[in-house]
Amino acid sequence: MKGIRQLAEHLDISIGTVSRALNGKPDVNEETRKRVLAAAEELGYVANQSGRSLRQGTTNVIGLMIESSKETIEDSDNFFLGLTSGLQSVLARHKLDLIMLPCPTDEDPYEYLKRMVARRVVDAMIISATQRVDKRIDLLSKAKIPFVSLGRSLSSGNSSWIDLDFDGVANSAVDRLVAHGHRRIAIAAPSNEINLGYIFLDGYRRALERHGIAYDPSLVIRVKTSEQGGYQAGHELLQIDNRPTAVILIYELMAIGLYRRLTEAGVIPGHDLAVIGFREEPRAKFLQPALTCFRMSLHDLGVELAETLLATMPAYSHFYPDSERNMIWPLKLIPGESDSFHLMAAE
């Protein structure tokens, strides 16, 4: 790669003049500027931003750490790609670029992040898949790397986060099912330590209590957050004595596997069992009967995440004076046919 020195030698002009021409300074005549830019293009000169960044202490790059499991890849989970357009629309205002940091499936996310922090490839981070106790938050705080987490955590402290309204979703789902006469309402929850599972389950439990329904741990089905997990949830649900009449799913693509397992057993969703899914997903749109689920805009969430992050960065915070440090992101109920039947009073 050609550096500024080679460029100056090639043109037989001083390094200072070449530098001023490249940086658009006014004290270079137009003809010289054109010659310099043409030669830079021809010789493949690339500004050494690594050097520039080191002087400024910045990379102008924002990282989005993603954890893709074998399951989410096979499910073609589009969640993170869906966030990029919103994130980039905000970052572009400030000439910042977004890169995605995919944590390998077999690596500990904390160790991975530690290495990426040491590599200093980014000025700031967005982390996701927040665990109930998440050491990554302490790591970033100590390293003084601005960050926002998609998902709150017991470790959050004063740090910035945006989280989906799992509590609101659990409440709406339980209210709706109870209004349709259901009392035995199962829930398919993630089998890992991801914090959203705890929040969702708490919301479900409190919503049941509000309706005077005792919490029954045997109705909590722990499965992987995948289509396959949904299939497994269907399988376990069919084996519960005094079978529940309704089920709430925490992950969007579970519905596809659940429908498949129920259909195999001759149990018709929306007729023999009420089903409420989580986030509306393009693929789940083709399910018959139509799935009752919750809508949100990934683009808008990306915008909000970027603005919340920039508000924590000294160089940009003045652009976002009104940004909230923490936000619960609402989802809107989209009624379908999967939970539209009413249980008889005799039940």
Place this chain on the structure above:
Amino acid sequence: MKGIRQLAEHLDISIGTVSRALNGKPDVNEETRKRVLAAAEELGYVANQSGRSLRQGTTNVIGLMIESSKETIEDSDNFFLGLTSGLQSVLARHKLDLIMLPCPTDEDPYEYLKRMVARRVVDAMIISATQRVDKRIDLLSKAKIPFVSLGRSLSSGNSSWIDLDFDGVANSAVDRLVAHGHRRIAIAAPSNEINLGYIFLDGYRRALERHGIAYDPSLVIRVKTSEQGGYQAGHELLQIDNRPTAVILIYELMAIGLYRRLTEAGVIPGHDLAVIGFREEPRAKFLQPALTCFRMSLHDLGVELAETLLATMPAYSHFYPDSERNMIWPLKLIPGESDSFHLMAAE
């Protein structure tokens, strides 16, 4: 963030000793090393790899540039996430990390890459969605950034690439359809300048010639590479005079939209129209009748891409002496029911 100077002051030890302790040099006694490491952890000391990289001229990061369109996100296209595990399994051998560089939908990929090269966030690049003429290849060659492209191009020259066997797929598909009695075989090709469209179409044309079938441009349907594009292809196909009896699709998710449009019109895939899809895709597995398509391993392709790339990098090439610069990646036919009927001889 704490630097080495602050760490040395805190411990009241010389910077040199702290540095030797952190870098695992043997001339530091065990107790001092432990004190230094404990303090580094406690104070959030992070090695300045940006400075280290600048001295070494490396970042130890490999970039995978991806171009996600609105369509591919809505389709939840899992292609690139599917490559990461294979790529990372090879890069991890050399303590290299993978980052993904998502080019914004509204930005020119060349301008985007130029900026990312200038930012020097990566040592080497994998580019994809190769265009027929692709200026990015010249850019990377001139900038002396090692790279491999997923997809050949007229611009490829001596550079490294791996491409899927579009020609082989077109040949197998045409052979199979001709053997079943078809002569009017349509093809749904991408409407953009992506090079794979040209290669696929050339293969299709030559395969027809081989069977003595005249190429008919009215049977080439140009649509977006998306589920929606497949729906559009179905729509256009139904309007062709002397309707074709078979269609070959270039993009995997087109089949879902195509089936939908055909079903709306009462045309049954695999009965009234033979359909051959491209890459096998988890979602397309649920199509009825089962889609004839082609199988490949994204993990294995990721492994091969990483090894081909490392073979172009001076620091790693000796590990991969037998690596080919260019490779056509095979796909295996998976027969389904979507093209299994035979046309009557009377046709």
